[in-house]
Amino acid sequence: MDLAALTIFRAVVRENGVTRAAAKLNRVQSNVTTRIKQLEEQLGTELFIRDGRRLVLTPAGETLLPYAERLLALADEARHAVRDDRPQGRLRLGTMESVAASRLPALLAQYHQAWPDVALELRTGTTGHLIDLVREYEVDAALVATPLDVRSSLGDIFESVPVFREELVMLTPRGHRPIRAAGDIALSTLIAFEQGCAYRTYVEKWYIENGLRPARVLELGSYHAIVACVAAGAGVAVAPRSVLGLMNETREVAVHPLDDLAPIETLLIWRRGHFSAALNALRRALVENGNLQPETEKTVTDDVGVSAVPV
Numbered sequence: 001m002d003l004a005a006l007t008i009f010r011a012v013v014r015e016n017g018v019t020r021a022a023a024k025l026n027r028v029q030s031n032v033t034t035r036i037k038q039l040e041e042q043l044g045t046e047l048f049i050r051d052g053r054r055l056v057l058t059p060a061g062e063t064l065l066p067y068a069e070r071l072l073a074l075a076d077e078a079r080h081a082v083r084d085d086r087p088q089g090r091l092r093l094g095t096m097e098s099v100a101a102s103r104l105p106a107l108l109a110q111y112h113q114a115w116p117d118v119a120l121e122l123r124t125g126t127t128g129h130l131i132d133l134v135r136e137y138e139v140d141a142a143l144v145a146t147p148l149d150v151r152s153s154l155g156d157i158f159e160s161v162p163v164f165r166e167e168l169v170m171l172t173p174r175g176h177r178p179i180r181a182a183g184d185i186a187l188s189t190l191i192a193f194e195q196g197c198a199y200r201t202y203v204e205k206w207y208i209e210n211g212l213r214p215a216r217v218l219e220l221g222s223y224h225a226i227v228a229c230v231a232a233g234a235g236v237a238v239a240p241r242s243v244l245g246l247m248n249e250t251r252e253v254a255v256h257p258l259d260d261l262a263p264i265e266t267l268l269i270w271r272r273g274h275f276s277a278a279l280n281a282l283r284r285a286l287v288e289n290g291n292l293q294p295e296t297e298k299t300v301t302d303d304v305g306v307s308a309v310p311v
Contacts, residue, residue, distance in 0.1 A: 003075050005039045006068040008032055009047065013065060014138075017055055069137040073274055087278035088117035094130040094142030095122060097222060099266060102242040103164055104143075107289050111282060118278045128196030134158065134269055141270040141279055143286075145198035148205065157272055163286040164266035166240040168199060170256040171230045179256040182210030189235030190214035191226050199264070203238040206261050227253060265292070 011021040012032065022029045040047050047061035057065065079089070095104065100122065108120065123130075123139055130142035131153060143163070147153035154160065170179055177184055190207075192200040207213055218235055220226050224247060226237045231252035238258070244250045268286055270279060 008035045073137045087115040087281040090119045091278040092121045092139040094139040097124045098240045098243045099143045126196035127198035146265045148201045158269045160267040160269040162265040163290040165263045171237045171253045173233045188215035191218045191235045191237040194219045
């Protein structure tokens with residue numbers, strides 16, 4: 001198996017078809033189709049079956065995919081190892097929406113100016129989804145909220161460094177009474193991201209610890225939508241204070257500090273051993289521009305297999 005064939009195979013899977021894969025790889029469709037057939041002949045099995053207009057992985061294709069991801073990631077690592085230390089090539093970064101909106105724009109602009117040879121690709125998602133993307137080599141690194149259960153979420157296959165600290169605040173419609181305790185919440189609906197959002201797990205734990213449970217959770221996909229629904233009186237929400245200055249809708253909501261909910265650190269995570277000069281430059285930029293106290297070394301905890309990283 002050659003790496004080019006595995007790259008094409010992976011692109012067809014990720015892009016859900018030959019047409020989009022060909023466009024992504026800047027190849028003609030016939031070339032993509034031919035290379036897939038050659039790979040199937042080499043392996044002696046079909047990798048895809050056609051279901052209407054869709055290509056679906058066969059069991060053999062499902063088996064090959066994680067091996068292809070690991071082989072291509074190892075090849076990238078080898079290329080980085082033999083190059084000089086100047087950041088270059090592709091860097092795929094996952095990030096929570098809140099971080100992408102409030103923390104990254106200026107930093108990524110500076111990074112691009114400093115390292116124009118790096119092609120940076122950005123994907124957003126919840127913390128749980130982003131951890132899965134890093135685990136499956138679909139992104140090189142991700143900015144996530146520290147999971148409630150760090151050991152089970154990160155285990156010993158990830159390395160990480162904390163870069164930001166976020167204060168979570170409760171949002172209510174304007175005119176809501178002050179929230180000095182959980183019992184002061186007048187609305188029973190919690191507006192939040194889907195399951196996998198670390199901030200949601202923290203606030204749901206906070207509810208339980210205070211003897212409450214939301215009657216209903218309204219799941220939305222963006223902070224703009226969440227804040228707009230709070231302003232309209234649909235419920236309450238919890239969000240990082242850092243995102244509120246970006247939204248006009250916050251004039252219609254009240255912001256309540258939650259003193260008994262500790263600030264949550266944002267981590268840059270990557271697979272152990274899967275590092276590059278481009279990622280190292282980004283890590284340094286994040287640490288230097290973060291809002292944590294400067295330290296010689298930063299790490300999550302020693303007991304979850306996450307190594308300290310000199311900065």
